[in-house]
Amino acid sequence: MLENVEGNLQQNAHLVAMLNNLVVPAVRSHEAPVRERGLLCLGLCSLLDKSLAEENLTLFMHFFSKGHSALQITALQILTDILNQHGAHLLDTNPTLLKVYLKALKSGSKAPEVQAAATVAISKLMLGRVISDSSTTVEDLLKTLVVLYFDPSTAHNQGVRQTLSYFLPVYSFSRKENQDRMRKVALDAMHKIFEIQETLDDEGDAESEMVSLSTIGAHLIDWTDPRKCYVPGNQLTLNDEGAKKGINGDVHLEFARDLLERLKSGISREEKKTLAPLLAKLYISPTSTETLIREVYEEVSIAVDEKLIADATGRNALYKIHVNLGKIVNSLTEKEKATGKSRKSSVTPSVADEDRTVITIENDDAEGEKTELVKVEEDDEGTVIADVDAKTTRDSLVESLLSDDDTEMTG
Structure with missing residues (x-):
């Protein structure tokens, strides 16, 4: 029933009564199956009431730390839904919350299904920008995800590999800020993967499914390629x-x-x-x-x-x-x-109180095209004429002026 209910919990007397009379006693029960169902119901109630969610975050984290694999997955799903529903400020007031996710990501050898659930959860939170750009943990989470994607220990954990094969490129290409964050963690991630490879070589476990480091580097270069980054309003294609x-x-x-x-x-x-x-x-x-x-x-x-x-x-x-x-x-x-x-x-150099014209001479020489502003002389009509040393240029200008004078005199 709680999965299909919307609205404010406190405004529904029936839901409040059910919470107090059924859900809370179930969470406190010593019977594990009853306690687990009560935890799930409490999580659903928390989605309907922000204050209830804030009050019980510590309880959900406790169930993750102390519970078995199935209970840990339930706790992770509840925490993720609460963050998506009520906002990222819960992460600011509960800094240890992200450590729960980091711990879950590193639990692959003991509980691969928990690792897969944590990978899905963090991918949702990062794509939805619930984990803010200013968070100090966001780069640690991204680096951990990159390492997990190439780590041979996750080769048989298809839940992790499939999630990350979608998440990593989509996250990188969706925003410039995400690409820059991927760039920041890329070399640290490669260093960690290099250490993993050396450990495998030392242990003689060379047959493990390990992608070559050159291929890993090519992936990181591709994910940070600015030509592939989405820009709002830009219909650019490859x-x-x-x-x-x-x-x-x-x-x-x-x-x-x-x-x-x-x-x-x-x-x-x-x-x-x-x-x-x-x-x-x-x-x-x-x-x-x-x-x-x-x-x-x-x-x-x-x-x-x-x-x-x-x-x-x-x-x-x-x-x-x-x-x-x-x-x-x-x-x-x-x-x-x-x-x-x-x-x-x-x-145009100004000549005091008079309208004058400057003629510039384009002079092509071995050094390239150069424009020379040279010594000027003023004629009777107030026109400024460039004084050029080249004899042919001077002659052509004189001839032009003489021809103009002749035209005026004959007219």
Whole structure:
């Protein structure tokens, strides 16, 4: 009945009576089946009354901590429904609540079904933005989910794998902020997965279903690709090559910076070999923030000069991003110069209290197109004529003026 009831609990006397006379005594019962049904009913009542939910959050967390697997799943489902119904502020007033979810995510070896239920629950909370962007735990949750997706221990837990195969790309592509958060946790997640792989190798368990680290890196690059991020009002598709070139690629520039920082941090040679090739897979957009482009280019140039990467594949990846950034920086510099020249050529020097015309001479030489503003002389009619050293130019101007004078005299 409670599953089909809507409205405010306190405004329904029958529901209040049922809560006090049936549900609460059932929760306090020493009979496990009765207590579990009472817990479920109390959770449904909490969806109808916010104050009741706040009062019993600790009780639901207690049932999760002390209960068996089925009871833990019920408690997780109740907590998730309460958060979706009554808002994220409950997380702010109960910071230990997210630790319950983290604990459930890490319970795979003991209770894979609890891990699967927790994965579904957290995916709902993060996609619905119930867990706010400002939460200090959101990055820990995301990193844990990324590691779980590639961890060989979840290879046979289809509930976890299927949920994450949907959640991770959808979460990343839905908002720029989500892509940036994925970028922030990507390298830490890869480091954790690298440690898992080393442990498996040390234990001789090489036959475990472990995705290669290069494939994992490719997934992380893909999930942070700015061309695939949804932008409200933008109908961009993967086939719109022209539109894709106008995408801001700051997230991958920051990714490149993170990679360089990690490569300099003294990680093992094997981990370097895993991370360095990712530099070549990043999308470098010419429409990214100019300041960031120049900063990353400078850092990449330093890495090239210092020979940061030893293996050939990694070096080639570093050279590739260096060349791509160099082309963009050169293009930006040329545009700045062209803009400066156009501004100079468009400036008209003012002559006091008189209307005068300035003639500028375009002078093409070996150094490129240059516009010269040269010494001017004033004729009788107040026209300012450029004084150019080139004899042919002076002669042509004189001839033109003489021909004009002749026309006026004969007229």
